[in-house]
Amino acid sequence: MRHREQTDATIQQRADSVRRLSSAPVSGEDHALHGLDFASQDCLGLSTHPQIVAAAADTLRRFGVRSVCAGAEAGDTGLAVTLERRIADFLQMEEALLCPTGRAAAQAVIRGLVRPADHVVIDAAIRGGLREDAEAGTNNLQPFRHLDAEHCRERLRAIRARDAENGILVVTESLSPLDSGTPDLAALRALCDEYGATLLVDVSQDLGCLGEDGRGHLGLQDMLGRADLVIGTFSKSFASNGGFVAARTRAVTACLRVGEAAQALSPIQLAVILKAFTVIDAAEGCQRRARLMRNVLNLRTALRERGLSVCGEPCTSVCVEIGFGERARRFAGHLSDFGLLVDLGTLEETGRLRLHVTAGQSDAEIMRAASCVAAALDRARAEVSPPARRPRLRAAA
Template sequence: MKSDSFLAEIETRHSTRRKDHRQRSLGNPLTQLSFSDNDYLGLSTHPEVIGAAQRSLEKYGTSARAARLLAGPCPEHNELESALASWKGTERALLFASGYLTPLGVIPALVGPADTILLEREAHACLFDGAKLSGARLRLFSRQDMSELKTVLDSTQKLNPQGKVLIVAESLHSMDGDFAPLEEIIRLKKEAGAWLLLDEAHAGGICGPQGAGRAAQLGLIDSVDLQMGTLGKALGSSGGFIASQNRIIDHLLNEARTFLFGTALSPAVARAALSALTIIRSPDGETLRDTLQKNITQFRSAHASSQLGPIHSILRGSNSSANAASQHLQQQGLTVPAIRTPTVPEGAARLRVSLSARHTTHDIQQLTNALHTLPPRD
């Protein structure tokens, strides 16, 4: 009888998803003009990056073969970590097998049930999951409402004066595309004696000196306790990392379970990321950022978008309206994903347009023309 209840529940949840227009599928292969990925500088197809990965593949094979501490030192990992630390202006960096797995290891290694995490209500799922896994008390604030952050910090200090407080925020939001008020977050965290984990997944590579991210752009890296990044977006590869002080990295490599107990990044993937990082920090990287900026300016002037970065939302309201808009664009040869609940709140379903340096002026114009033909939103 019990085995039947698995399938019965799966079927119920399946039909609820369909009714709410939230059913996901893997969709069409990417043969179309795509505005759906996070390869902001187009480095995943750069010939130097591909060449570096190929040479590494021949030398080290396809796999890291084990977790880092078991497999022993690999130059691809070590060189990439040194370059990431230098890029982020920290003593050291530590790689994880994905951006997603990074906070799942890091947050529980830093806080536990006696502590409090203050997390943006709109934060990425991996930050929520890392926070939940830690067992710390979880309190939420809205990313643009610093008076709410202050209220939550004050009441946390009253309720639990002995516990540690970790603030977790995204510098450039993955869905809304806005920058967090970082100066104010840092002012409040210093006042409260809290620590800050800043997820720069979407800002890394695209802003700041040598593309080092938002904290670097604002001259604030010394005030961020843990800088988190991913290799899967502007770095055109896959994997995640934390950059921080030596003793914190040493602690994480002893206690972050997603680092300790999983197979490390493939060496060739690490080499691809290192090659991409070298480009990002060079004058060629500056040229790619200028091209991306030109595309952003073209898109913003056509759509009056208020966002300054590569991520732009076109609000549609309901899930079904967002789906219809995405399908409409697909019929015109354009991939622009519908973002629906639960990724965004009820009534805030949207198209997410992601711009890249690899797009041409003509590509952006084609998108603009197609967006003007969308059926009205609800």
Template sequence: MTTTDFGAVHNSVLELTDRLRKADRYPLFPVVAQAGPTRARVRAAGCAAERDVTVLASADYLGPAHHPEVRERAADAPRRFGTGTYGSQAVGGFTELHEELERTVAAWFDRPAALLFPSGPQADLGVLGALAGPGDMVFLDRFDHGSITMGARLSGAGVRMFRHNDTAHLEELLNSGEAQEARRRLIVVAGLFSADGDLPPLREIAGLAQRHQSLLIVDEAHSAGALGARGRGAAELLGVLDRVDVITGTFSKSFASTGGCVCANERVADLLRHAAGAYLLTLGLSPATVGAVFGAFGVVAREGAERRRRPVELSAALHEMLRAAGVGIGASQAHVVVPTGTVDRTARIARRLVGEGLLVGPLFPPAVPIGGARLRLGVTAAHSEAELQRAAQLIATAVAEEQ
């Protein structure tokens, strides 16, 4: 193999990116030259010229990223602990600040214990790598996040995919002979599916987990903070929080920072702390990151009800604006999804929109099925109705003209 031959699949990825760049249609990795007063508006570089854009690709759903309390907590933490943790958490990088945040996260999700991971995907990898292995079987929704699928396959356990949100198919797989013979069974689903914006049938899945003595793991990455009466996620919203065995999540969406977390009972948490490679083999979160998360938890605890209400209302408004403009949209319950079909068409639309002052989130295979490329529009509490009206008009025109 030469250094430029990476195999058919990877070569095709490079050929596609080369082609899009040559045609000036490459829409990924937008460069932010300067942040605005919120994540809903930034100054973007990488276009023909720098320009201010409205951002509909942000995961700062509740809008606390630029809150003064969040920024102050992020600035204060390094004054106490420096810029880094100076070692793995087990031997030199676990501070009082980390310990306090773990207690805060555990209390938020009403769990006995919590652990902090460097990212949400590493939380998924850590949980599945420690709780599943050869002789076990993991059941995944086919639209689960890639980090869940990766963690399940790397664990060495058997992996079975059930059709998206199809509990009858899941039950069929659980009833199979190989499932009955497995040492342990784990069911892992997203609380909110990021590519389609829909929710899983968690009540039915929890019932199946109980009947088949399976561990139920819910990844609340996109739903924690944003869903549920107290912002505990889809499991709280759907009334099954007490039936979920392990919760994974991230601070990079509603909590204005980065990093991941796992919530469970004390026995599971202790096992992960001492056996999860994704936890042990890396440095802990930087003090500034932990400080920012603390600030965000404080803001969301006080103002969460209003901050959760506004994105829901604005998302519903954008749905109606797009429908009125003749744009087909997916059946999402959270994100606004505009199916666009091919990679090339999606890239043209996204590139055109950023040039007109609108940054959207294009999703391509393998994140979505082949032929199912789309725009994911992330509405936040910081958007205005006027911005969304203009966005709907720009999107409608681009979708109609970029055939």
């Protein structure tokens, strides 16, 4: 008992020592600690939506709290089947399969469909789960230049010149998290038809939050129902963890169900995602996406007005050119001094900072974030700028 009391006391001491970021400056403090959050990915602000919170509470009362387990062990509440149908209809696909995470969705596709003799032609900018799973599934991995459909054609032509039998999976993202770029999906579809390949599109970054109807670049490019496979995650726009695979043919999802004993989502997660779909597909969802895009455009403009280089298409993640090495490290430290929370996950690799914009951020917060980024970069540049050259002394004649 004494040990438990000591442990609790230690935890409390640690909690008390954590410096919490306030939502506004504390009067009398010289330190510019504003607590600006541009790291969260709840881009539509649905995690606190009253209808979604009420749906979660009602489901909790009906079904209780359940640990995550295999789908067959979870019992069928009907919510999982309803959600899979909702996803398939939203994307104009034949059927969908739920997965515990977006990473699990990628694993289900690669492990379930790609054989060692098959080929994967993948956008070179794709990192993380999709790339790693493809490398584990086959040695026949061919990257093509980021967003370059013509280079993808060269890869496909070379593969088919020596292998007319085995399958080819072409993998791209509807929106790249590294530079906010988007591929020509119709061109990739035409290439897949020409060379007998299967098109897989990862919509994790834009589904629900971009486009007037929330269908992301699949909708904006009139590609709904035209990709062979679509994978994604719910964590960015749908207020819950979880992932999915959607397919144009029911045979594909049937194959994946047999080969992949995926964990089930809890009833609370299922209810939250279903309610999020209702909001996203309604007029309110359109209004939230409009506010989100307004904030995105305002932030991009404010950053450019301060002399910063902004990359890619307007989307929920605003990418800013910062640079590499010591400048990037010092810049990250100064952002912390300003109390600005951002996504630094790819800064060292790409030299770019990512700011995640939400529909709920105010105009003042947008302007303050741009000012913080500009000030932090100015400080970093001044600290790592090369020393002024001394004039060379000429020897006396």
